[in-house]
Amino acid sequence: MEAAGEARASRPLTLWATVAAAGIVQLPTSAIVVALPVIHGQFNASMPELQWTFVAFYIPFTAILIACGRLADIFGRKRMLLLGTALFAGGSVVAALAAGTDALIAGIAITGAGGAMMMPSSLAMLTNLFTGESRGLAIGLWGAATEVVSGVGILIGGVLTDQLSWRWIFWVDVIIAGLVAVMAVRGSRESTDPTAPRSIDVAGVGVIAAGLTCLTLALNEGSGWGWGAPQTVGLFAASVASFAAFAVIERRARFPLMDFSFFRRRNFTGSTIVVFVLDFAFGAAYFFLPLYFEEILGYSAISAGLLLLPMTALMAVASPLGGRTAARVGPLPPIVTGLALMAIGVYWISGVSLSTGYAELWVPTGMLGFGVGFALTPMNLAAMNAISRDHAGAASGILVTLSGLGATLGVAVTGAIFQELQTQRTVTFAAEKGAHVTTDQAQQLDGLLAGASDATKTLHQIAGSHAAAVHDATREAFVSALGSGLKLSAAIVLGGLILSLLLMRRTTPADAETTEPVLPLAHRPAPRTATA
Numbered sequence: 001m002e003a004a005g006e007a008r009a010s011r012p013l014t015l016w017a018t019v020a021a022a023g024i025v026q027l028p029t030s031a032i033v034v035a036l037p038v039i040h041g042q043f044n045a046s047m048p049e050l051q052w053t054f055v056a057f058y059i060p061f062t063a064i065l066i067a068c069g070r071l072a073d074i075f076g077r078k079r080m081l082l083l084g085t086a087l088f089a090g091g092s093v094v095a096a097l098a099a100g101t102d103a104l105i106a107g108i109a110i111t112g113a114g115g116a117m118m119m120p121s122s123l124a125m126l127t128n129l130f131t132g133e134s135r136g137l138a139i140g141l142w143g144a145a146t147e148v149v150s151g152v153g154i155l156i157g158g159v160l161t162d163q164l165s166w167r168w169i170f171w172v173d174v175i176i177a178g179l180v181a182v183m184a185v186r187g188s189r190e191s192t193d194p195t196a197p198r199s200i201d202v203a204g205v206g207v208i209a210a211g212l213t214c215l216t217l218a219l220n221e222g223s224g225w226g227w228g229a230p231q232t233v234g235l236f237a238a239s240v241a242s243f244a245a246f247a248v249i250e251r252r253a254r255f256p257l258m259d260f261s262f263f264r265r266r267n268f269t270g271s272t273i274v275v276f277v278l279d280f281a282f283g284a285a286y287f288f289l290p291l292y293f294e295e296i297l298g299y300s301a302i303s304a305g306l307l308l309l310p311m312t313a314l315m316a317v318a319s320p321l322g323g324r325t326a327a328r329v330g331p332l333p334p335i336v337t338g339l340a341l342m343a344i345g346v347y348w349i350s351g352v353s354l355s356t357g358y359a360e361l362w363v364p365t366g367m368l369g370f371g372v373g374f375a376l377t378p379m380n381l382a383a384m385n386a387i388s389r390d391h392a393g394a395a396s397g398i399l400v401t402l403s404g405l406g407a408t409l410g411v412a413v414t415g416a417i418f419q420e421l422q423t424q425r426t427v428t429f430a431a432e433k434g435a436h437v438t439t440d441q442a443q444q445l446d447g448l449l450a451g452a453s454d455a456t457k458t459l460h461q462i463a464g465s466h467a468a469a470v471h472d473a474t475r476e477a478f479v480s481a482l483g484s485g486l487k488l489s490a491a492i493v494l495g496g497l498i499l500s501l502l503l504m505r506r507t508t509p510a511d512a513e514t515t516e517p518v519l520p521l522a523h524r525p526a527p528r529t530a531t532a
Contacts, residue, residue: 013187014129015138017180018122021081023145024176025088025115027169028095028108029057030153030312033286034301035166037294039104040450047446048220049101051415054287055216055408056105057112062404063209064113067200069120070255076190077121077128082181084117089177096170111173147319151312154290158305201253204246208401211242212408219412224419224443258398262387267331270504271383272402274335274375277496279406281346281489282372284414288482289365292352295449296478299358310362311369318373323381331378331385332504338375339497341367343490350486354479382504414485421481422474429473429480435466437473448474 036050043049072080091110098104123142130138160168218235225232250256263269286308293304318338325334345367352361383399426442437445441462448455448471463470 013183017183019145021118021122023149026149031157031169034158035161044452044454052105056109058404061112061116065116068117072121077124080121084114088114092170092173096167155305158302161301207246215239219416265386267382267386274379276406280410283407283410311365315369315373318370322374323377326378331382334378338371341371343493347490350483418481418485425477433469435469
C-alpha cells in the first residue's frame, strides 16, 4: 500500500516535469528568431552565421532523437530525461554567455542534443506511469505544452529581447530546466523496457548527422566561398556520399533508424513529402520575416512577435480542426486545402515592399499559419494509418527526420538564394543610383541594416558621399531578394500539393485506424513539426 501511495504521489510531479520538459525544448528556436536582428548587429554576424544560429538546434535533434528514444528504453527514461535536461541547461548557459556567434551556435547545438534526449524520454515516462483516461489527459497536456510554447515563444522572445536581453531566452531555459530536474528527481521512479532491442544504429546516426551538417554548411557558405569553390563542391559531394551511405546502412541494419519499406505505402510516402515541404516553407518564412520586420520596417522585437503571433496561434487552432475534418472526409482534402492556403500565403508575403504596412501582413501570415495547422494533423493521421501499430515508432522516426530536414533546408536553401541575389542586386541598384560597388564590397555590407559596426564602417569607406545611396540600394536588394526566396518556397509547397494529389489515396473514415503516438515529432522553429 505504501509503495502504491508513493507511486500515486509521484504522478503530479512527474506530470509537470515532463510537461515542462516538452515545453522548454520548443523555446530556443521559437523565441530566438525575433532576437536575430539584434544579434546581427551586436555580433557583426553574417547572414550564414544567423542561419546557423537558427538551424544548429535541428541537426543534432533530428539525427539522434530516435536513438535517444531507444537508449531511454534500455537504460532508463528518468536517467535519460535528467541527462538531456543537464545537457540542455549546459548548452543554454553557453549560449547565454556567448561572446560571439561561434559560441552561440555551439550552445544552441548542445541544446538540440539535450532536447533530443528529453522529448522521447518524457513521453515514455508518461506512458509508463499513467493508464486509461489519465494517460490520455497526461499526453494531451504534454502535447499542449509543445503547442503553447511554439505558439507564444516568439512573443516571449520579443519581450525578453526588448525588455531585458536576448540572452534571457537562454537563462529562462536554464531556470525551467532546473525545475524539471528537481521535479523529476523527487517525483518519478526509474523505468525501462526489458523488451527493447539492445542494438543502437550508431553508424546511421553518424552518417545522417554528417550529411545534414555538410549540406547545410555548403548551402550557408557557398555564396561567400563561390559555388564552384573546392570546399563548396567537396561539402556537397560529402553530403551526397553520407546520404548514400545512410541508405546502405539502413537497409542492412538489424534495427535501422529508417525503414525504407514504409515508402511502398502511397499515403506514407505522400505524407513525408507534405511534412518536408510544410517545414521547408514555414522554416524559411519564420527565419526571414523577423529580419524584414525589424531591419527594414523598423519594428521592435516585441512588435515583430505580436505581428507573427496570429500566425502561430492560428496554427494551433487549425491543427485539431484539420483532424476533425479528416475524420469526416479523409486526410487528403484538408491536406490539400492546408497546402493551398500555405502556398497562397507565402506567395502573398513575397510581394512585400519597403513600405508594406503592419495591417497588410495579417491576412497572408494568418493564412500561412492556418494552412500549416490544417494540414499537419491529417498528414500525421495519413502516415500513421498507413503503417501497422507495431511499426508506429519507426514510422514517426522517419517523419521527424524529414521534418527536421525540411526546416533545415528551408532556411539553408532560401538563405543561399537570398545571399546571392542580395549581393547581385545591391551592385545593380547602387549603380542605378550612381554609386559603384563591387560584388566583394556588397558582401562586406552584410549586417548594415542591423547597424553592425563593421558593415557601417565599410559603407563609409567604399561609398563616401554615396553612402546614403548605397544604404538605400542595400535595403531595396534585401526586399527584392526576400521576395524571390519566398516565391521559391511557395513553388515548393505547390509542388508538394500536386505530388500529394498524385500519390495519396483519399481514405474514408472507415479506412482510418487511430494509432497512438510512440515517438514525438514535436519540434519546430515555431513551425510546429509533425507530431505523430
